[in-house]
Amino acid sequence: MLKVVKFGGTSLADAVQFAKVKSIVESDDTRKVVVVSAPGKRTPDDYKVTDLLYLCAAHLKYKVSSKDIFEMIRSRYKDIAIELKLSIDIDKEFDILWNQMQQGITENELASRGEYFSARLMADYLGYTFIDSINWVKFNFDGTINYETSYNALLQITEGNKVVIPGFYGVMPDGRVHTFTRGGSDVTGALAAAALKADVYENWTDVSGILMADPRIVKDPEPIRSVTYSELRELSYMGASVLHEEAVFPVREANILLNIRNTNEPSNIGTTILEKISEDTSNIHITGIAGRKGMTVISISKNSISAEPGALIKVLDILAKRNINVEYIPSGIDSISIVVSSERVEKCLYEMLGEIQKKIKPDKIAALEHIATIAVVSRKFSKIPHLQGMILDALGDQDIVIKLIVQGADGLNIIIGVDENVFEKSIQALYQRFLF
Ligand code: ASP
Numbered sequence: 001m002l003k004v005v006k007f008g009g010t011s012l013a014d015a016v017q018f019a020k021v022k023s024i025v026e027s028d029d030t031r032k033v034v035v036v037s038a039p040g041k042r043t044p045d046d047y048k049v050t051d052l053l054y055l056c057a058a059h060l061k062y063k064v065s066s067k068d069i070f071e072m073i074r075s076r077y078k079d080i081a082i083e084l085k086l087s088i089d090i091d092k093e094f095d096i097l098w099n100q101m102q103q104g105i106t107e108n109e110l111a112s113r114g115e116y117f118s119a120r121l122m123a124d125y126l127g128y129t130f131i132d133s134i135n136w137v138k139f140n141f142d143g144t145i146n147y148e149t150s151y152n153a154l155l156q157i158t159e160g161n162k163v164v165i166p167g168f169y170g171v172m173p174d175g176r177v178h179t180f181t182r183g184g185s186d187v188t189g190a191l192a193a194a195a196l197k198a199d200v201y202e203n204w205t206d207v208s209g210i211l212m213a214d215p216r217i218v219k220d221p222e223p224i225r226s227v228t229y230s231e232l233r234e235l236s237y238m239g240a241s242v243l244h245e246e247a248v249f250p251v252r253e254a255n256i257l258l259n260i261r262n263t264n265e266p267s268n269i270g271t272t273i274l275e276k277i278s279e280d281t282s283n284i285h286i287t288g289i290a291g292r293k294g295m296t297v298i299s300i301s302k303n304s305i306s307a308e309p310g311a312l313i314k315v316l317d318i319l320a321k322r323n324i325n326v327e328y329i330p331s332g333i334d335s336i337s338i339v340v341s342s343e344r345v346e347k348c349l350y351e352m353l354g355e356i357q358k359k360i361k362p363d364k365i366a367a368l369e370h371i372a373t374i375a376v377v378s379r380k381f382s383k384i385p386h387l388q389g390m391i392l393d394a395l396g397d398q399d400i401v402i403k404l405i406v407q408g409a410d411g412l413n414i415i416i417g418v419d420e421n422v423f424e425k426s427i428q429a430l431y432q433r434f435l436f
Contacts, residue, residue, distance in 0.1 A: 001030040001199050002030055002032055002033070002196060002197070002198045002199055002200075003028065003030045003031045003032070003033075003198060003199065003200045003201075003202055004033040004035065004189060004192045004193040004196060004198040004200075004201050004202070005024070005025065005031045005033070005034050005035070005189075005202040005204060006034075006035040006036070006037075006167065006185060006186065006188070006189030006201070006202070006203050006204065007021050007034070007035070007036050007037065007204045007263060008037045008040065008185065008186075008203070008204065008205045008206070008263075009037040009038060009039060009040020009041070009048055009049075009050075010040040010041065010205070010206040010263070011037075011040075011204050011205065011206065011263035012036055012037060012038070012039045012040065012118050012122070013039050013040050013041060013042045013046075014039070014042050014079065014080060014083075015079065015080045015083035015084050017263065018080055018084060018121070018122065018125060019084070020263050020264065020266070021034075021036075021122065021204075021263065022125060022126060023266075024204065024263065024266050025126060026126075027266075030199075031202070032161075032162045032163070033158070033162075033163055033165065033192055033193075033196060033198070034122060034126065034128065034163070034164045034165070035164075035165045035166075035167050035185060035188050035189040035192055036115060036118045036119050036122050036164065036165075036166060036167060036185070037114075037115060037118065037167050037168065037185040038050045038053075038114025038115050038117075038118050038168070038185075039076055039077075039080070039114070039118060047072070049073055049076055049114040049118075050111060050114045050168075050182075052069050052072060052073050053073065053110050053111045053113060053114050054107070054110075054111055055069050056069050056070055056073070056101070056110060057105075057107040057110045057111065060101060060105070060110075061107075066101070070094075070098060070101075073094075073114075074090075074091070074094045077090050077094070077117050077118075077121060078090055078091065080121055081121055084121075084125055086121060086124045086125055087124060088120060088121065088124045090117065090120070090121070093117070093120070097113060106176065106177065108169070108176070108177050108178055108179045109176070109177040111168075111169075111179050112133075112166070112168060112169035112177050112179055114168070115133075115166035115167050115168045115169060115185060116132070116166045116169075118166060119164045119165060119166035122164045123163075123164035126162070126164060128161075128162045128163055128164045129161050129162065129163045129164070130163070130164055131154075131157055131158065131163045131164070131165050132166070133165060133166050133167070133168075133169050133170050133171075133188060134169070134170060134171040134177060135153065135157060135171075136150055136153035136154040136157055136170070136195075137150055137169065137170025137171065137188060137191065138150045138153065138170060138171060138173070139170050139171065139172050139173070139178045140173065141172065141173055141174075143178070145170075145187075145191065147191075147194075147250070150170070150191060150195065151191070151194065151195035152195075154191075154192060154195040154196065155195055155196065158196065165188065165192055166185075166188075167184065167185020167186070167187075167188035167189060168180055168184045168185045168188060169184075169188075170188075180244070180246065181244070183243075183244040184244055184246075185244075186203060186243045186244035186246075186247035187244050187246045187247045187250075189201060189203060189247065190246075190247040190248070190249070190250040190251045191250050193250065193251050193254070193256050194250035194251060194253065194254040194256065197254065197256075198256055199256070199257065200256065200257045200258075200259055201251050201256050201257070201258050201259070202259045202260075202261055203243060203247075203258065203259070203260050203261070204261045204262070204263045205260065205261070205262065205263070206262060206263065206264060207223075207260075207262055208223050208261070208262040208265050208268040208270055209223035209224060209225070209260050209261070209262070209268070209269075209270040209271030210223065210224045210227065210232075210235070210240065210242050210260055210271045210288070211223055211224070211240075211288075212224055212286075212287070212288045212289065212431070212435070213288065213289045213290070213427055213431050214239075214240070214290065214427070217424045217427050217428065218427060218428055218431045221431065222284070222435060223268075223270070223271060224271050224287055224288055225269070225271065225272065225282065226271065226272045226273070226274065226277050227271060227272075227273050227274075227277075227287050227288070228273070228274060228275065228276060228277055228379060229248060229252045229273060229274070229275055230410065230412055231287045231288070231377050231378075231379060231412055232248065232273055233248070234290075234375055234377045234408070234412055234413045235287070235288045235290045235375070235377050236290075237375075238290035238291055238292055238373070238374075238375040238377075239290050239291060239292045240288060240290040242260075243258075243260075252275065255275060257272060257273070257274060258272070258273040258274075259271070259272050259273070260273070277379065280379075280380075284434065284435065285378060285380050285384055285387055285434060286376055286377065286378040286380075286387070286434045287377045287378050287379065288377050289374065289375070289376050289377070289427055289430050289431055289434075290374070290375055290377070291372055291373055291374035291375060291423060291426075291427060292372065292373055293370075293372040293420045293423055294341060294342045294343055294372075294420075295327065295339055295340070295341060295342060295371040295372065295373050295417065296339070296340055296341070296342045296345055296349065296367055296368065296369050296371065297337050297338070297339050297367070297368040297371055297403065297404060297417065298337065298338045298339075298340065298352075298353070298356070298365070298366075298367050298368075299335060299336070299337045299338075299364075299365070299366050299367075299368065300315065300335060300336045300337075300338075300356060300360060300362045300364075300365050301334055301335045301362055301363050301364040301365070302334065302335070302360065302361070302362040302363050302364075303334055303363060304333065304334060305333075305334055305335065305336060305360075305362070306331065306332070306333045306334070307333075311336070311360060312329070312331075312336060314359050314360060315336065315338065315356055315360065316338075318352055318355045318356055318359065319338070319340070319352065322345075322348045322352065324340055324344050324345055324348075324352075325340070325341075325344070326338055326339070326340060327339040327340060327341065327373070328373070328404070328406045328415060330404050330405070330406050337404060339371070339373065339404065339417065342369055342370075349367055353365055353367060368403065370419060370420040370421075371403055371404075371417050371418070371419065371420065372417070372418055372419070372420045372422075372423035372426075373404075373415050373416070373417050374415070374416045374417075374418065374423070374426055374427060374430070375413045375414070375415050375416075376391055376413060376414045376416070376430060376434075377412060377413045378412070378413075379412060381407070381411050381412070381413075381414065382411045388407070388414055390433055390434065391414055391416065391430060391433075393433065394429045394430050394432070394433035394434075395416065395418070395426055395429055395430070397429065398422075398425060398426070398429045400418055400422050400425065400426050400429065401418070401419070401422075402416055402417065402418060403417040403418055403419065404416070404417035405417070
């Protein structure tokens with residue numbers, strides 16, 4: 001049995017958090033591979049080390065002294081090393097980095113040092129071997145991962161040892177350090193889990209799993225106990241902040257169980273993510289609710305438009321030419337609606353409407369802005385009657401007007417479109433209906 005365990009920034013924010021990580025790792029002998037982020041915020045108004053490193057890079061670029069920020073970063077690590085009585089000479093390492101910065105360092109390399117130092121300290125603290133990610137996370141020049149080379153390299157380097165690995169970065173084919181996009185340590189953890197064929201990939205953060213709704217909208221939402229990868233995709237796409245998007249692919253492909261846990265509450269089992277959930281005894285019928293504001297609905301009305309071959313292609317072509325992707329296409333016999341992101345069509349909306357007018361010759365064309373889309377995600381829509389009805393009921397009871405409804409072809413979600421100003425109220429009403 002092998003567990004790859006990744007700890008996020010808040011789990012490494014200070015010595016107290018480091019101690020929690022150690023006790024979690026040591027409580028289970030199968031937690032042999034530890035992946036770490038850079039130290040995050042200790043309090044809500046604190047700074048993340050990675051943000052400070054990017055700030056240093058900006059100062060260097062404009063030739064403004066970054067000494068004060070640099071010293072702030074150094075002291076974050078020094079405090080941890082002193083409090084935990086670590087033997088590593090972190091001061092010396094920071095002196096070397098400072099010299100390197102004076103000679104010229106790329107933004108990527110500087111940003112990667114947050115994870116690098118975090119892993120150096122953690123390896124020392126746990127007595128595990130440190131493995132630098134430049135030795136195994138191999139990027140292609142286009143920024144994608146060379147999976148095979150990376151996996152083989154890690155397998156060879158670890159040799160079954162207990163190791164600590166810095167997240168967030170790897171190396172380009174020409175040897176330059178390259179980072180993932182923000183939050184990318186999740187990806188490093190997933191790659192390590194896939195490379196080493198782990199049984200479980202534990203992702204330790206500061207919440208006890210994925211929540212059923214946004215806690216800024218619903219007070220104390222319930223955590224999701226188990227979710228399929230497909231459901232997770234729906235929820236993340238609709239705005240639920242879960243994992244870095246690229247972290248799912250490696251573990252899903254290798255059929256590795258993913259478990260989201262809370263470093264501050266290790267006894268909580270968190271959320272388990274699986275390909276398929278066979279036994280489902282829960283009496284909560286939905287998995288989660290998520291949504292996004294900022295949608296525009298372009299509605300085109302024309303008598304018997306559904307009987308006109310190619311009409312839809314013409315519309316889609318007008319959008320595609322402007323690089324606009326379509327979110328949903330609810331349609332009827334005499335109408336087609338196209339749901340798009342308002343931000344994406346902002347600059348070309350009226351020009352597009354004009355072209356649709358010219359090419360389709362509709363009876364009526366309109367753009368409805370300030371629409372929010374809400375996804376109710378459940379793997380039970382096709383099994384339990386009335387679930388869809390409950391959604392309509394919940395919103396109807398609150399006098400919320402539904403502007404559009406779509407059910408995904410895979411049956412995993414119902415998308416509801418409402419006015420942006422009733423977005424929060426709609427989510428609260430849906431949550432109430434399904435959870436109480
Ligand atoms: N430290 C990086 C960031 O803040 C990567 C990570 O934490 O996953 O984005």
